[in-house]
Amino acid sequence: MNIPNYLAEHDIKPSYQRIRIFEYLYQKMNHPTVDLIYKTLAPEIPTLSKTTVYNTLKLFVEKGITSTVTIEQNEVRYDALVEEHGHFKCNICGEIKDIPLEIEKLKISSIKNISVEQTQVHLIGKCNKCLTQ
Amino acid sequence: MNIPNYLAEHDIKPSYQRIRIFEYLYQKMNHPTVDLIYKTLAPEIPTLSKTTVYNTLKLFVEKGITSTVTIEQNEVRYDALVEEHGHFKCNICGEIKDIPLEIEKLKISSIKNISVEQTQVHLIGKCNKCLTQ
DNA sequence: AGTAATTTTGTAATCATTACAATTATATAT
């Protein structure tokens, strides 16, 4: 994955900050909050502003290369994986994992005559690691 | 449904404000925000404080007679229906409808060896009413 | 009634996010 190219292909000028922020999202795949991205990158990019992180993520979402995940109220998380998938959050360790979804199963059983454009599935519980220790 | 009894059964002293707030939730079933509850009840209960609405809903959630629904970031909604079910939000008229869920289908296909305690399913799109006009 | 416990209220504090204007960096034209 060539990040500058990927950004350019999606009509985003690949500035240094944008590259670094997308690189973080894409490599970690950890569904970070704005604050985590900022705190992680700020030491390496001393001039980085939190506003830039907000602006950049907003742009990524508009251009379709990033999705948002809102499981807990008052914390939005960001995800470089934009294909439809679900999330599992462990309420012990806090980790958020991707889960595959068979959306069809869901849609068949729900109300007819609606047009569904977006599907959010969030499971919350305890992960295997936290269960066995 | 006798609301004072229902509150008392769940270890909640049925004060006037609590009764009115739960009555609103239960009768409208409209997944309101704190602000909508406050704005609706304030004219009828002139002394009502928004803090009371917050406090009361927090208590209802703790005692298990109300659930929260967070579809859009930065707006939490409340629901007197606590049995597991999904939600569909129309992004034209804004209405939020309940949808039945076959959770088993969902769980079978997802990661094994986890304990799922809560399931949130949110569909977003256009409702039948808005599609046909 | 008198006292204690609980609930409600209003105001101030907090925290995430957005608005905005100034600065810096990049692209284009001369």
Next chain:
DNA sequence: ATATATAATTGTAATGATTACAAAATTACT
């Protein structure tokens, strides 16, 4: 290469939802 226009980044202030907190009001108990 220099000047000019355009775009991106930054820092600070504003907004808005939620929470903290202490005073006032209500309710329960003796």
